[in-house]
Amino acid sequence: MRREYDKYHLINVFCSLVDHGSLSKAAKHLGLSTPTVSKTLAQLEQALGQVLLNRTTRAIAVTDAGRIAYQKGQKIISSFAELEDQIAEAATLTRGKLKITFAETLGLKVFSHICNDFQKAFPDFSLELIFSPYHLDLIEDDIDIAFRVWETLPDCQFYAQSLFSIRPIFIAAPTYLEEHGCPKSIAELSQHNIMLTRLDGLEDGWSIDGKFYQFNGNLISNKTFHTRAAALNGNGIAKLPSYFCQRDIKKGRLVEVLPELERKDKTVGALYKVKRKDSKKIDVFLNFAQERLQEYDFSLFDK
Known part of the structure; x- marks a missing residue:
């Protein structure tokens, strides 16, 4: 069975054929071989159950079904291009909404300061902050970033960034x-x-x-x-x-x-679902947090 996402490829090749008027010109434009373009057209016609182009040795003629397929296909291609543009724009935005969770004490003593400074520097960001004694589920609770404490990096499907150590x-x-x-x-x-x-x-x-x-x-x-x-x-x-x-x-x-006692430090870090390079808003926040943590004097934290 043909995979659904291949249909976009079929439509794209067909519309290029109509635009360029020949198999060879469409093949050159798409970076494909002429036999591949011919086979793709046959696959689309088979999938739709209609002849879309009448071909001769010199030219191609669009059938009535082909004109409908071309008009609808152009809209599909245009919509997909718009989707790509919107996704690319979202990945570079320095604004948006972030849903962030912290352990209560860690959040109140450390990260609430950072969040206040962040919103001052980036007023177009909207933050939803959840201070919880429990670990919220990043998927079920739709969390963008979870700040956690661990001795050993948790074995999970999320990405992780270590931030600082505590004793x-x-x-x-x-x-x-x-x-x-x-x-x-x-x-x-x-x-x-x-x-x-x-x-x-x-x-x-x-x-x-x-x-x-x-x-x-x-x-x-x-x-x-x-x-x-x-x-x-x-x-x-x-x-x-x-x-x-x-x-x-x-x-x-x-x-x-007993300050001389041997002890294993714990790590404070962030877990997130999307790679930082694929989410500008997550990357902007974590970069800001890392810079602030380097500047902070933890001895200044009071109640």
């Missing part, structure tokens, strides 16, 4: 450490009240030198903001991403516990 760290208020002491090892850390944040998964332990240490505490929150607030209140030692509490550490409100 998970342990922090506590000076008042807590004065009252309960500062742990000198990961074994001692396990004896303290460790407050955790439940996001996509609960990391309630730490693997080092092949040994896994389990942490226990009286708080598991699904909001990093609350875990940080509990730490600032002196309730215990919190496990948080480094970018989230650098300003607190700099101001002395929080202290990093």
Whole structure:
């Protein structure tokens, strides 16, 4: 069975035949051989069940059915050319709508700043921003860009761009450490009240030198903001991403516990469905985000 998209090729060859008045001239214009053009015409006539051209050794004559096919064919060719132009224009536009999703804390602490600056620089863009504790589906939820955190690049059908690295760290208020002491090892850390944040998964332990240490505490929150607030209140030692509490550490409100511990950095990156070279709006936004992230001092992020 002939594939549907071949019909455009048949119509295009036929219209070129009518325009040029001969098989050889049409073949030259299309970059095809004369026998190929003749065979293509026969295929179209067979598909339509009508003779479209009467051919002699010197000329071709368009039949009544051929005139209808030529008129409709010209519209098809014109519509397809318009489609190509619109697609090409869309790929180069520096305006449009982007639907972007972030993990809540990451989005609010980092990317909301970038999005505000982006809309100031590109006012013709419309942004729909979704701050969610859950991973939205790029296909089902029609997401253009999803900013995620991963240790290993997820195995999926999407394109990915790494942006920056973050470290998970342990922090506590000076008042807590004065009252309960500062742990000198990961074994001692396990004896303290460790407050955790439940996001996509609960990391309630730490693997080092092949040994896994389990942490226990009286708080598991699904909001990093609350875990940080509990730490600032002196309730215990919190496990948080480094970018989230650098300003607190700099101001002395929080202290990093066991900074010498080995840890595996996580990557903050973007997932998107379309190659950047095929979507100007995605490429423009990601380029802007990458430039801003290079300039940002993460220690300046506050509540």
